[in-house]
Amino acid sequence: MEDTKSLLQIKGIRDGLLVSIDDAPWEQQRSALLTQVDSQPAFFQGARLALDVMTQVLKVDDLAELRDQLSERGIFLWAVISESPTTEKTAQLLGLATRISKPRPEEARQFSIADLGEETALLLNRTLRSGTRIEFPGHVVILGDVNPGAEIIAEGNIIIWGRLRGMVRAGSAGNVAAVICALDLSPTQLRIADEVATTLRPRIDPKPEMARINEHGKLQSENWSPDR
Amino acid sequence: MPAQVITLTSGKGGVGKTTATANLAVALAAEKSKVVCIDGDIGLRNLDVILGLENRIVYDLVDVIEGRCRLKQAMIRDKKLPDLYLIPAAQTRDKNAISASDMMRVVKDLRSDFDFVLIDSPAGIERGFRNAIAAADRVLVVTNPEVSAVRDADRVIGILESEEKGPAALILNRLNPALVKSKDMLSPEDVLDLLAVELIGIVPEDENVIIASNRGAPVAYDAKSRAGQAFRNIAKRLKGETVPFLDLEAQGSLWERIQRLTGRK
Ligand SMILES: Nc1ncnc2c1ncn2[C@@H]1O[C@H](COP(=O)(O)OP(=O)(O)OP(=O)(O)O)[C@@H](O)[C@H]1O
Ligand SMILES: [Mg+2]
Numbered sequence: 001m002e003d004t005k006s007l008l009q010i011k012g013i014r015d016g017l018l019v020s021i022d023d024a025p026w027e028q029q030r031s032a033l034l035t036q037v038d039s040q041p042a043f044f045q046g047a048r049l050a051l052d053v054m055t056q057v058l059k060v061d062d063l064a065e066l067r068d069q070l071s072e073r074g075i076f077l078w079a080v081i082s083e084s085p086t087t088e089k090t091a092q093l094l095g096l097a098t099r100i101s102k103p104r105p106e107e108a109r110q111f112s113i114a115d116l117g118e119e120t121a122l123l124l125n126r127t128l129r130s131g132t133r134i135e136f137p138g139h140v141v142i143l144g145d146v147n148p149g150a151e152i153i154a155e156g157n158i159i160i161w162g163r164l165r166g167m168v169r170a171g172s173a174g175n176v177a178a179v180i181c182a183l184d185l186s187p188t189q190l191r192i193a194d195e196v197a198t199t200l201r202p203r204i205d206p207k208p209e210m211a212r213i214n215e216h217g218k219l220q221s222e223n224w225s226p227d228r
Numbered sequence: 229m230p231a232q233v234i235t236l237t238s239g240k241g242g243v244g245k246t247t248a249t250a251n252l253a254v255a256l257a258a259e260k261s262k263v264v265c266i267d268g269d270i271g272l273r274n275l276d277v278i279l280g281l282e283n284r285i286v287y288d289l290v291d292v293i294e295g296r297c298r299l300k301q302a303m304i305r306d307k308k309l310p311d312l313y314l315i316p317a318a319q320t321r322d323k324n325a326i327s328a329s330d331m332m333r334v335v336k337d338l339r340s341d342f343d344f345v346l347i348d349s350p351a352g353i354e355r356g357f358r359n360a361i362a363a364a365d366r367v368l369v370v371t372n373p374e375v376s377a378v379r380d381a382d383r384v385i386g387i388l389e390s391e392e393k394g395p396a397a398l399i400l401n402r403l404n405p406a407l408v409k410s411k412d413m414l415s416p417e418d419v420l421d422l423l424a425v426e427l428i429g430i431v432p433e434d435e436n437v438i439i440a441s442n443r444g445a446p447v448a449y450d451a452k453s454r455a456g457q458a459f460r461n462i463a464k465r466l467k468g469e470t471v472p473f474l475d476l477e478a479q480g481s482l483w484e485r486i487q488r489l490t491g492r493k
Contacts, residue, residue: 046387046390048390048391064327064329065329067328067329068327068328068329071327071328071355071358071362072355072358076390076391078392094329094332095332127424129382129383129385129386129389130379130380130382130383130386131382131383131386131387132386145424147379147382147422148375148379148382148422149379149382149383165422
C-alpha cells in the first residue's frame, strides 16, 4: 500500500482543523483521510473540519458519503474548499461553506509543547460541559464553568474563572506544588499530584478559593486572594 | 413560508422526547399550522402509537430513503387534524439504514409544504441522534429534573454548540412542584443554572400524559390537563408568541424567579 499519510496536511485554524489533500484519485484521497482519522480517533473526535481538495471534481454523492462517514466518527465537516467550480457548487448544495478565513501565516504555525517549555498554559474561553475531557502538559486556564461530568488533567496549575463542579487533577505528573483555583470550588473530585479530595461540599455562599497541598502533605483549600 | 425544522433530543432515554413531539405536533396543528412529524427512532418506533396512527402504516422512512415508495405515500394523515402528518420509523430494519444526508434530503422535500417539521430523535449521541439533528434549524433538548438526565442534556448541548446548531432551548418535563418545594427534586432554577440555555417550557408530572398516550390521543387535546396546557404554551412560543409560564404552584414565588431567570414577564 502507498504511504497515505504523505497526501495529507493538517493544520489547526481558528475554526477547527484544515485538512489539505494533495491531488490524487478521489478514492485514494478519501481513504487517506479516513485512515488518518481512524488512527487518531481521540485527536479528531468532536473536531470541526474544513477540507481542501485542490482540483478534485466532486459530485453530491461523493461529498455526502464522506460527510456521513466523518459524522459517524464524531467529526463535523463544515467546509470544502476547491479550485473546481463543480466541487464548489456541490459543497454549496450540501450547505457546506466554500470559503474559510485563510489563516494568517503566524496563526497557522504549529507549536509543539517541547519548544515552549513547561510554563505553557492552555486558555479556554468557554464553559466545559459534561463529557469534555481536557488533558494538557502545562497549566490550564478556563474562562467559564467546569460542569459535572467534565474533566481537566493538567501537569501544571488549573485556574478556573467560574464555577468548578467537575473533576480536576493538577500536577498530574507528580508536582505537589501545583494549585487549583476557582471562583466557586465545588468539584466532584479534586486531585493534586496523588492526593485526592472528594469531600468538598458546594457552598451556600461561594468565595474564590485555592486548593493546594500544605506543609503536612494534606490537601486543603483557602481563600484565593490576590495578596498572597 | 418555508418550514421551521425542529428536532427534539435528550441524551438520556425515556425523558419524554416522543411524548413532547406528539403533543407539540397536535398543539401546532390544532392552531392551523401545517405539521409533519418524522419518527427518527429507527427500530424502536412509537410516535405512531402515541398519535394513534399505528394501524395505518404502510410505508416508512426507510422505504422512502431506499426508494420503495414516494415520500407522499409514507405520509400518514392524522384522523382528527387534517393538517397533521406522520412519517413513521421502520420497525425492524437496522439503524444504519439511513444517514445524515438522507435525512437532509427528505426534510428538504418537505420544507415547502409545511410550517413545521418535527423530528423525534432516539436517545444517545450516536448515529441516530446525529441524523436527527443534521437537518434541524432549531433543537429542543428535553430533560427531567434529575441529576443524570440533566448531565446528559449538558453533554448534548455541548455537542450542539460545537456543531453550531444554534442555541438549544430546553423543555423541562415531569416537574413535580411539591417535590421541588420539599427539596426532593431539582428546581427549574438549579437546572437552568447549570445548563445556561433558554427555557421554552416546563411540563408538570401528570398521569393524564400516560393515559392519553395509551389511548393514542395526546394530552394536548385535553383542555383540563396542566401538562396539555404546558405543551400548548410551548407550541405558541415556537410560533413566536410570548406566553407566561404556568403558575403551577399557587404561591408563585418559584415561578416569578423562573420568569426573571429566563427574561420573560
Ligand atoms: N409529563 C409527564 N408526566 C407523566 N408521565 C410522562 C410525562 N412525560 C412523559 N411521560 C411518560 O414517560 C414515559 C417515557 O416517555 P417517552 O416515550 O416520551 O420518552 P422518550 O424520551 O421518547 O423515550 P426514548 O428515549 O425511549 O425514546 C412514557 O411512559 C410517558 O407516558
Ligand atoms: Mg422516544
